[in-house]
Amino acid sequence: MLVQQLALVDCNNFYVSCERLFRPDLTNCPVVVLSNNDGCVVSRSNEAKALGIKMGQPWFECKAVAEQHGILALSSNYPLYADISNRVMSVLRTFSPRSEIYSIDECFVDLSGTPNLRAQSYALREIIGKWTGIPVCVGIGSTKTLAKLANYVAKKHPRSRGVFNLNDLSEEQLRRLLSQIPVGEVWGVGSKLSRRLSELGIDTVLELREAHSPTLRAAFGVVMERTQRELLGQPCIELEQVAPDKQQIMSSRSFGRPVTELAILQDALSVFVANATEKLRSQNGKTSLVQVFLSTDRFRKDLPQYHPGMAIPLPSPTSDSLLINRWVQQAAQWLWRPGYRYKKAGILLGAITSALNGQHDLFEESASPVSPLMQTLDRLNTRFGRGTVRLSSAGLTRQWEMRQERKSPAYTTDWDQLPGV
DNA sequence: TCTCCGATTAGAC
DNA sequence: CTAACGGTCTAATCGGAGA
Numbered sequence: 001m002l003v004q005q006l007a008l009v010d011c012n013n014f015y016v017s018c019e020r021l022f023r024p025d026l027t028n029c030p031v032v033v034l035s036n037n038d039g040c041v042v043s044r045s046n047e048a049k050a051l052g053i054k055m056g057q058p059w060f061e062c063k064a065v066a067e068q069h070g071i072l073a074l075s076s077n078y079p080l081y082a083d084i085s086n087r088v089m090s091v092l093r094t095f096s097p098r099s100e101i102y103s104i105d106e107c108f109v110d111l112s113g114t115p116n117l118r119a120q121s122y123a124l125r126e127i128i129g130k131w132t133g134i135p136v137c138v139g140i141g142s143t144k145t146l147a148k149l150a151n152y153v154a155k156k157h158p159r160s161r162g163v164f165n166l167n168d169l170s171e172e173q174l175r176r177l178l179s180q181i182p183v184g185e186v187w188g189v190g191s192k193l194s195r196r197l198s199e200l201g202i203d204t205v206l207e208l209r210e211a212h213s214p215t216l217r218a219a220f221g222v223v224m225e226r227t228q229r230e231l232l233g234q235p236c237i238e239l240e241q242v243a244p245d246k247q248q249i250m251s252s253r254s255f256g257r258p259v260t261e262l263a264i265l266q267d268a269l270s271v272f273v274a275n276a277t278e279k280l281r282s283q284n285g286k287t288s289l290v291q292v293f294l295s296t297d298r299f300r301k302d303l304p305q306y307h308p309g310m311a312i313p314l315p316s317p318t319s320d321s322l323l324i325n326r327w328v329q330q331a332a333q334w335l336w337r338p339g340y341r342y343k344k345a346g347i348l349l350g351a352i353t354s355a356l357n358g359q360h361d362l363f364e365e366s367a368s369p370v371s372p373l374m375q376t377l378d379r380l381n382t383r384f385g386r387g388t389v390r391l392s393s394a395g396l397t398r399q400w401e402m403r404q405e406r407k408s409p410a411y412t413t414d415w416d417q418l419p420g421v
Numbered sequence: 422t423c424t425c426c427g428a429t430t431a432g433a434c
Numbered sequence: 435c436t437a438a439c440g441g442t443c444t445a446a447t448c449g450g451a452g453a
Binding site: 042061223251 | 437438439440441442443444445446447
């Protein structure tokens, strides 16, 4: 039985690469993209990495280095990245009928049975580059975990020219390679587990692969055992060709400035309800548990802290934003205590069930998956832009909105923002 | 003592 | 000048409540 040739295709520095598509002048310049609220660095060009900017680092901490070396920081532009991602994924689909979109910038592609795999892998890189302008690396292995690891090698070693296939190595070569990779590079092993593994003398991927499994399982549980088996080439994590429906849907945001008025908080919450319920309806779901939470600024140890939240079980599953919003607004009044500077709030829709072919409640008015009013609302907002029709408590002031002072134009999704049109 | 369930932890990106 | 630190999601595990 031949081993699986599973590829992980990962876009290089994805958000930065998207920005560069429309700003070729940024090639070879240090560039970073910031998270919401211009808070943390979430994507770095190679030049920015070389200057020591860390993934997830708060931007204000980088300011000094940034000014010294002229690093350009951009606010994140998610509609742009989603659009480019879709293009990349469409091209990838032409290489294999079996694939899984793993994240906005990563895709597993089953290339088993592909003739001339080496050449095809390089061709894949070329074509994605030519058709979308996004540079990618390809890692190939016999399991997802090994494909991920191969991708790490492809990214790390320039000599690979962006493609690395672990299946091409002899056992001897493989062991030598794995003995040089820190265990923290393995998919599923983060900083906490790295440290605990290290205490047991497991520092490299090879040591994890060859560790005593029962001991490993006893100390770390089934997840680590699976990871070990995957490193040994036994597939334990299946390719998920269709994305499963969400089990919970969250909408939350840090505010651009501290919120000290209930009305402003309520305005924000109504927007969160609109966003979350739209997602819920797009998967034909209904929720019967709504959670609401607020929070002061956890980083301000000098200020009084308050992080309340409450869960509201609904009498019957629904996807009606008006109904859900009434509960959320009520919750806000319960949770609100004056005198605090609120920095963040959010809602979470849980206990999600499918409105399709599921049995419905005796007391539900209609068997229709989504009420006609909600359908109309979604259509209008899709057609004319998000927020065209909004909840009545969603005021027009938006005094809570996040800061995004460095945003690039919506090149691909808004004609008005294209230069020279 | 067992089972269930909500909260917590750890991870990914 | 000062203050300036993301958002969504899943699975496993923990620990208390109630049977």
